[in-house]
Amino acid sequence: MIGRRIPLPPDLRGRGRGDRALAPLPLVVRVYEQLSRISGRRRPPITAVDRDLRLLVTHVAAEAEDVVSLRLARPDASALPLWRPGAHIDVALPSGRVRQYSLCGDTGERGVYRIAVRRIEGGDGGSREVHEALRPGDAVTVRGPRNAFPFVPARSYLFVAGGIGITPILPMVRAAQAAGADWRLVYTGRSPGSMPFSAELAEFGDRVWLRPDTEYGVPASGAELLEHAPSDAAVYCCGPPAMIAGVRMDLARGAARPVHFERFSAAPVVGGKPFRLRLARSGRELAVPAERTALEVVREVLPGIAYSCRQGFCRTCVVRVLDGEVEHRDRALTDTERADSMLICVSRASGGSLTLDL
Ligand code: FES
CATH class of the missing domain: 2.40.30.10 (Translation factors)
Structure with missing residues (x-):
């Protein structure tokens, strides 16, 4: 459906649908909390590549x-x-x-x-x-x-991409096409000019629906993004956290089907409790609020500290823990590494405080 304007769904005419991507952070956090309770699943660990x-x-x-x-x-x-x-x-x-x-x-x-x-x-x-x-x-x-976002063989797929989130989806689309699978792609963005690789996708004709917000007046809701899913399709979604939360929430309300997702930015802290950090080398004491990560707080006093993904898989932010119990929320460290280290972009204190080798 490249270049084809889809008629406005009725919900876009004032019934409060379609604006989830504009949701303020507290709502996104609540959605993530609900999703954590619904799925109860942790994403699989990422294998390190030392090369x-x-x-x-x-x-x-x-x-x-x-x-x-x-x-x-x-x-x-x-x-x-x-x-x-x-x-x-x-x-x-x-x-x-x-x-x-x-x-x-x-x-x-x-x-x-x-x-x-x-x-x-x-x-x-x-x-x-x-x-x-x-x-x-x-x-x-x-x-x-x-x-970190493995593509698993299936008979049918729905791909949902938001903006630069099209990048991991592009090779998946090609793989699905090569495998003869039934697939659709819904690709959203602020405006047609902000959506990379639209021209490359033209070869797939009606399998692709380009949905720039400027043509519809509002960002898409999860339900709208899921409308064109082939039955029993595995859903692969990449884009801003609010878009992914909308897709996961509306998918969880409907028929059970696998959903795979990747964020391009840190997820909001879910279920966090406040704790204190002691930086052993400087003797500084820092307070980490419930809704912030240890990395965010440490960066305020050590702006040069190394980090990258802010999602607990690249290991860049690993720090030695000198004292205290850690609630590990990463997808990268082994049990041996967790005995004395943590990834401060996601992991937190399970008690009231931690002392770090910083
Ligand atoms: S910044 Fe990537 S694991 Fe912490």
Whole structure:
């Protein structure tokens, strides 16, 4: 349905539907709390990949407003490690920041990794650095690929992507098409010009519904995004936390079916209790409120502290724990590592305080 305007669903005419993506954070937190109770499931651990690749940027291309794609290859153009749809790489930027980007190219193109990056003005600087500092010929160190969003064989799929969340979905769409599966993609964004890779998706015709907010007046609700799902479809969703929460909530109300999702930013803290942090090297005492992470609080006094995904899978923020009991919420550390370490972007104190080797 590329380029085709879908008639406005009746709920968009004033019955309070469709504005969940604009929901304020407290509502998103409540939805995540409910989802945690409904599913009771923890996402599977991510396997670490200890392999550094020294790659060159071979192409930089504008893909949409504030979005560029980069193609990365070895200096000798030889084959790169295999990857599957949903995989990402860690890219070490010239400043030393490490950021994760989904691979959005063709899994069969063995000599190239393609990533895409949206520039976030108010962000922490990683996306601005990609846009401003990386040019063809520049070298970057890449770790991975790893897969935090595995694509599982199914007879039918519904893919839901929001904005730059299209990047892990693109290779999944191609894999579903190659496998002869029945699939649909709903792709939302602020406006047509903000949605990267729309033109690439044109080859799939009516399987793809582009749904820019500017054509409908409001962001889509979970129910609307799920409207075109083939029966029994596995649902793969990537985009802003509010969009994912809407899809998961409305899916949980309907027929049971698998849902797989990936966020591009930290999830809100769910079920957090306040605790105190003691930083052993400086003797500082910090208060971590219920709704904030230890990383956020530590960054206020140690702005250079290393972090990346803020979702508990990249391990960048690992810190040694000198005293106190930890409630581990990560998807990366082994039991042995958890005995004396924690990932401060997600994990918290299970008692009232922790002392960290910082
Ligand atoms: S920042 Fe990635 S695990 Fe904490």
